[in-house]
Amino acid sequence: MQTPSPCDLLIRAGVLITQDENRSVLSDGGLAIIDGIIVASGPWAEVASAYSASRTLDLSCRLVLPGLVNTHTHAAMTAFRGLADDLPLMEWLTDHIWPVENRLSPEIVYAGTLLACAEMLATGTTCFGDMYLFEPEAARAVERLGMRAVLGEGVLSFPTRAYETPQQAFEHIEAFTHATRDSTLVRTAVAPHAVYTTSPEILQDSYALAKRLDLPWMIHAAESATETTQCLEHFGKRPVPYLADLGLLTPRSLLVHMVDIDENDIDLVAKAGAGVSHNPRSNMKLANGFCPAQKFMDAGVPVSLGTDGAGSNNSLNMFAEMNAMALLQKAHRMDPTVTKAADVLDAATLTGARALGWPELGSLAPGSPADLTALDLDHPGLAPLYEPISHSVYAATGAEVRMTMVAGEIVYEDGQFPSLPQDELNGLATTLRQWALARNQ
Ligand SMILES: [Zn+2]
Structure with missing residues (x-):
């Protein structure tokens, strides 16, 4: 058996909508990522045997689709x-x-x-x-x-x-x-x-x-x-x-x-x-x-x-x-x-x-940046699941998003933004509201 190639991050997805050329949708899908770029996309068993990483993200209860x-x-x-x-x-x-x-x-x-x-x-x-x-x-x-x-x-x-x-x-x-x-x-x-x-x-x-x-x-x-x-x-x-x-x-x-x-x-x-x-x-x-x-x-x-x-x-x-x-x-x-x-x-x-002149975005195929979002498959509004693309358009509301990643980095997870604390977010809203209402300045 061939030795797995090293990568930075492996992702295991309960359901993976790739938006690749064949519009492949996989149950128990996998992604391998190096330097924020997807190097492999396919069935988890195949990706996990071809690549090894020090970090694996288990999204087996998530519907993963391109950002x-x-x-x-x-x-x-x-x-x-x-x-x-x-x-x-x-x-x-x-x-x-x-x-x-x-x-x-x-x-x-x-x-x-x-x-x-x-x-x-x-x-x-x-x-x-x-x-x-x-x-x-x-x-x-x-x-x-x-x-x-x-x-x-x-x-x-x-x-x-x-x-x-x-x-x-x-x-x-x-x-x-x-x-x-x-x-x-x-x-x-x-x-x-x-x-x-x-x-x-x-x-x-x-x-x-x-x-x-x-x-x-x-x-x-x-x-x-x-x-x-x-x-x-x-x-x-x-x-x-x-x-x-x-x-x-x-x-x-x-x-x-x-x-x-x-x-x-x-x-x-x-x-x-x-x-x-x-x-x-x-x-x-x-x-x-x-x-x-x-x-x-x-x-x-x-x-x-x-x-x-x-x-x-x-x-x-x-x-x-x-x-x-x-x-x-x-x-x-x-x-x-x-x-x-x-x-x-x-x-x-x-x-x-x-x-937008950025054609490498929008899919989770090899060569694309690892820009993706993960919806909660345990959310009652997404159950039962027959057709993942149908769910993305007709059933999902956005409230099911649990994690969003750009270039292999988690930029949103469970209500938190790593680079924007909640109190600062609240302060922004106050600033904007005061500015918009201050009509006579
Ligand atoms: Zn406009």
């Missing part, structure tokens, strides 16, 4: 969770969000992003795409909690709290990109806010920057009928043809929301090879409608999943988002066979990873 990938959020907006609900979009923005955001500071972005990272890790998300201001502060929070993120400083045509001009934003993004080049956890993106907050020139300049630095380019697009009306008034085109005619629909482009859509829009996106970030709960809560996600997928468009910010969701829980994606498409199409659980899990793992 989920949230392709669109505004992490620091956890500060706005539940601040103002059940309001029309413009009233919500102008009376409740923008007046507070006018006082945004780097300290608040750091605090809000720490809270967001904690929530995401506790609900099984290991990587997210972000669009906000003061992203170097978000990077500090991400690195501290030990998760991964692709951070896109928002680009707008008008002055923000972080910079006066779009040109300053571009310089800032380039410097931030160079500063994070050696990080294994943080990457950057270029994130113009939307067609109604930027000029055609700024959009094209932002895309040129993304291309030059080889970064993802992400934008809110076709979020509402109002956006379409404004785009028609200003530019004589719907948002998607407008972006297409500017040369901005490419495989580098991630189009967030894509709610107010017609057949020609779907065709343009499919032909261009651009991706869609579907944010069903935010779209429903703001009553903007819904993205025809199944139609996009039928046309071959890669559809990933995002939560949007906690102000309009109100959680960053990707299990809730997966559930919403499946149910919304079925209800809309009046067809329970569309948008199957496996399609939804793909959106929340593999497709999300590719959308």
Whole structure:
């Protein structure tokens, strides 16, 4: 018998959803990990005979799946969770969000992003795409909690709290990109806010920057009928043809929301090879409608999943988002066979990873980083178990997450974050609440 090869860590999983090429799901599965990278994935008996480690993690009462990938959020907006609900979009923005955001500071972005990272890790998300201001502060929070993120400083045509001009934003993004080049956890993106907050020139300049630095380019697009009306008034085109005619629909482009859509829009996106970030709960809560996600997928468009910010969701829980994606498409199409659980899990793992330009994430196959989450198979809500992928989408709520790992390191376990004590977490919430409520400072 061959001598087992050494590795850093062995994991024994009661059930292992690998999201590998064959979408293998194993009972009594095993992973071998070296330097945070999976070197073997398969039946426990085979992995344990091929590898030996000084440390073995027994997850035999857990359902282990790849860490989920949230392709669109505004992490620091956890500060706005539940601040103002059940309001029309413009009233919500102008009376409740923008007046507070006018006082945004780097300290608040750091605090809000720490809270967001904690929530995401506790609900099984290991990587997210972000669009906000003061992203170097978000990077500090991400690195501290030990998760991964692709951070896109928002680009707008008008002055923000972080910079006066779009040109300053571009310089800032380039410097931030160079500063994070050696990080294994943080990457950057270029994130113009939307067609109604930027000029055609700024959009094209932002895309040129993304291309030059080889970064993802992400934008809110076709979020509402109002956006379409404004785009028609200003530019004589719907948002998607407008972006297409500017040369901005490419495989580098991630189009967030894509709610107010017609057949020609779907065709343009499919032909261009651009991706869609579907944010069903935010779209429903703001009553903007819904993205025809199944139609996009039928046309071959890669559809990933995002939560949007906690102000309009109100959680960053990707299990809730997966559930919403499946149910919304079925209800809309009046067809329970569309948008199957496996399609939804793909959106929340593999497709999300590719959308963020990080294709090695989203699976537990050899060569992938050991980014995973472990659900409690003893939880009554997951019993009995017939089909693990079905349970991940239709039965799990995120509350079953007992442990989350990034790059082979445990970053969340049983309510605790190794790098963020509970009293500090409580203090963050107090800080954010006081800031959001201090209207007249
Ligand atoms: Zn958004």
